[in-house]
Amino acid sequence: xxxxxxxxxxxxxxxxxxxxxxxxxxxxxxxxxxxxxxxxxxxxxxxxxxxxxxxxxxxxxxxxxxxxxxxxxxxxxxxxxxxxxxxxxxxxxxxxxxxxxxxxxxxxxxxxxxxxxxxxxxxxxxxxxxxxxxxxxxxxxxxxxxxxxxxxxxxxxxxxxxxxxxxxxxxxxxxxxxxxxxxxxxxxxxxxxxxxxxxxxxxxxxxxxxxxxxxxxxxxxxxxxxxxxxxxxxxxxxxxxxxxxxxxxxxxxxxxxxxxxxxxxxxxxxxxxxxxxxxxxxxxxxxxxxxxxxxxxxxxxxxxxxxxxxxxxxxxxxxxx
Amino acid sequence: xxxxxxxxxxxxxxxxxxxxxxxxxxxxxxxxxxxxxxxxxxxxxxxxxxxxxxxxxxxxxxxxxxxxxxxxxxxxxxxxxxxxxxxxxxxxxxxxxxxxxxxxxxxxxxxxxxxxxxxxxxxxxxxxxxxxxxxxxxxxxxxxxxxxxxxxxxxxxxxxxxxxxxxxxxxxxxxxxxxxxxxxxxxxxxxxxxxxxxxxxxxxxxxxxxxxxxxxxxxxxxxxxxxxxxxxxxxxxxxxxxxxxxxxxxxxxxxxxxxxxxxxxxxxxxxxxxxxxxxxxxxxxxxxxxxxxxxxxxxx
Numbered sequence: 001x002x003x004x005x006x007x008x009x010x011x012x013x014x015x016x017x018x019x020x021x022x023x024x025x026x027x028x029x030x031x032x033x034x035x036x037x038x039x040x041x042x043x044x045x046x047x048x049x050x051x052x053x054x055x056x057x058x059x060x061x062x063x064x065x066x067x068x069x070x071x072x073x074x075x076x077x078x079x080x081x082x083x084x085x086x087x088x089x090x091x092x093x094x095x096x097x098x099x100x101x102x103x104x105x106x107x108x109x110x111x112x113x114x115x116x117x118x119x120x121x122x123x124x125x126x127x128x129x130x131x132x133x134x135x136x137x138x139x140x141x142x143x144x145x146x147x148x149x150x151x152x153x154x155x156x157x158x159x160x161x162x163x164x165x166x167x168x169x170x171x172x173x174x175x176x177x178x179x180x181x182x183x184x185x186x187x188x189x190x191x192x193x194x195x196x197x198x199x200x201x202x203x204x205x206x207x208x209x210x211x212x213x214x215x216x217x218x219x220x221x222x223x224x225x226x227x228x229x230x231x232x233x234x235x236x237x238x239x240x241x242x243x244x245x246x247x248x249x250x251x252x253x254x255x256x257x258x259x260x261x262x263x264x265x266x267x268x269x270x271x272x273x274x275x276x277x278x279x280x281x282x283x284x285x286x287x288x289x290x291x292x293x294x295x296x297x298x299x300x301x302x303x304x305x306x307x308x309x310x311x312x313x314x315x316x317x318x319x320x321x
Numbered sequence: 322x323x324x325x326x327x328x329x330x331x332x333x334x335x336x337x338x339x340x341x342x343x344x345x346x347x348x349x350x351x352x353x354x355x356x357x358x359x360x361x362x363x364x365x366x367x368x369x370x371x372x373x374x375x376x377x378x379x380x381x382x383x384x385x386x387x388x389x390x391x392x393x394x395x396x397x398x399x400x401x402x403x404x405x406x407x408x409x410x411x412x413x414x415x416x417x418x419x420x421x422x423x424x425x426x427x428x429x430x431x432x433x434x435x436x437x438x439x440x441x442x443x444x445x446x447x448x449x450x451x452x453x454x455x456x457x458x459x460x461x462x463x464x465x466x467x468x469x470x471x472x473x474x475x476x477x478x479x480x481x482x483x484x485x486x487x488x489x490x491x492x493x494x495x496x497x498x499x500x501x502x503x504x505x506x507x508x509x510x511x512x513x514x515x516x517x518x519x520x521x522x523x524x525x526x527x528x529x530x531x532x533x534x535x536x537x538x539x540x541x542x543x544x545x546x547x548x549x550x551x552x553x554x555x556x557x558x559x560x561x562x563x564x565x566x567x568x569x570x571x572x573x574x575x576x577x578x579x580x581x582x583x584x585x586x587x588x589x590x591x592x593x594x595x596x597x598x599x600x601x602x603x604x605x606x607x608x609x610x611x612x613x614x615x616x617x618x619x620x621x
Contacts, residue, residue: 028443034523035444042435042454042498045491050457053468060467067474117357122350130607131361137603137610138368141552142570143592146577147371150382150585157370157386189364193614200615241459249461252554259577272555275463280559285467292463299461 061290078290092274115198136192145256176267201235397590427489436501504538541613
């Protein structure tokens with residue numbers, strides 16, 4: 001069902017061609033043969049690196065497994081331990097939710113805002129678009145995460161700037177109350193990718209809708225809320241889903257800023273960082289697998305929720321409602 | 322470029338939209354540019370700061386907000402290139418380039434084959450497989466991570482480049498398959514029909530018509546694959562353990578672990594060096610990057 005809907009997001013125009021729709025006829029056999037030939041790497045990958053490992057990881061999540069001795073079946077123990085005895089797990093869940101709820105909306109708002117600013121064709125538009133997009137490409141790297149660490153450290157540049165205007169925070173990354181925001185800012189800073197998608201979406205809105213709004217004497221705000229936003233809603237929907245999926249899995253920023261620890265006081269212990277610690281530092285592969293499955297369920301739940309409510313706020317062109 | 326007239330999706334994106342109502346006033350235009358430029362200055366400040374910091378001597382690095390170093394020095398770069406823990410910078414660079422290069426080849430080849438089958442060919446399990454492909458687009462990597470690690474470990478491939486490159490040859494990055502399908506759907510069906518009437522089979526159709534026309538999508542895939550692999554930290558952290566196999570991101574991290582405040586300069590010099598290829602790619606191919614991304618969100 002989810003797949004079907006994504007397909008609709010992808011092809012908003014009615015009558016968009018579906019995959020594999022071709023003439024029936026004598027060529028069919030040849031086509032089938034070549035299709036499977038061309039798909040063979042993908043099929044091998046899907047079976048060996050996706051379906052197989054999914055089954056295996058589900059199984060491992062019910063075992064204790066340290067890579068060196070055979071997995072030992074423990075039933076639901078891992079899951080029960082996660083929720084009843086593991087405070088670090090619970091705090092990593094809290095930290096991750098806080099991160100997702102802060103960074104995803106802020107990032108999308110920044111992306112939409114800048115896209116609206118850049119939408120009118122003006123001189124230098126290409127340059128501006130690229131300048132706003134640059135952080136998205138660089139920001140995922142360790143190099144930039146290090147910059148963030150240094151800018152927000154005690155006595156770092158941001159700290160000395162704030163002190164010069166009389167605010168003494170004593171550095172951000174070493175304080176539990178502030179550390180998270182360093183990573184949120186790093187994430188929001190990379191709003192370029194959704195911005196580009198918003199810009200493309202804005203270009204697809206037919207001009208006559210704006211003309212009609214102008215004839216009706218609609219204000220700028222009214223035009224925005226009753227023309228731009230509804231027409232853009234499939235793109236907002238797409239960006240929202242992608243952002244939720246990605247931010248739940250965020251890792252590099254938290255790892256580098258906290259030097260792999262998730263500190264101070266576990267305030268930046270992201271879910272994936274804790275999973276990494278359990279799996280690849282303590283070799284509790286079964287436990288980490290259980291965490292991976294909970295992550296999948298959480299992401300599925302949230303994407304599902306967005307899909308569920310989408311009927312109310314996402315409008316597709318050519319659809320009567 | 323001779324194919325330019327035929328690549329319909331790209332052309333559409335390149336032409337400006339119809340002029341929006343009246344022309345804005347002069348003052349408003351100036352204001353608009355001022356706002357945008359101020360915004361960009363704030364946004365690009367951290368990158369500029371990094372560039373400056375790479376040339377600052379140790380005592381200036383951390384506390385200074387200033388972009389330009391008071392006493393610029395090349396020493397940081399000399400130290401960075403000298404290497405870490407007995408492994409030279411050249412080794413890290415080679416490792417990163419090798420993995421990124423292998424990934425580019427693997428992704429482009431395996432994804433374009435799969436995309437052609439999904440976008441243009443008719444076969445029995447097409448719907449089922451396409452649905453599955455879309456599902457993997459949303460699947461968090463962590464679910465398959467541990468079994469994949471165990472598989473590669475049993476094959477003796479941990480701490481080699483295989484686990485990082487091999488999956489790319491098996492089209493595991495659904496995003497690129499999807500991107501290419503989206504692009505190929507934009508190519509007119511009439512081409513297929515005309516070619517078929519001329520006696521072209523699906524193989525020749527792919528090789529002589531779709532493949533050349535899909536070149537923008539292939540370039541986009543190649544660039545994104547390069548940049549993402551180059552920046553990738555998580556997989557490299559998990560699979561590579563000996564410093565002689567380290568890539569640049571891992572080397573940078575090693576640097577943090579081993580050094581005190583005094584070595585911040587070389588660390589930033591190295592950060593700059595790791596960002597140079599991305600910067601170059603960005604300046605050379607930004608058109609493809611921006612359009613490729615837009616395609617993934619919209620076209621059908």
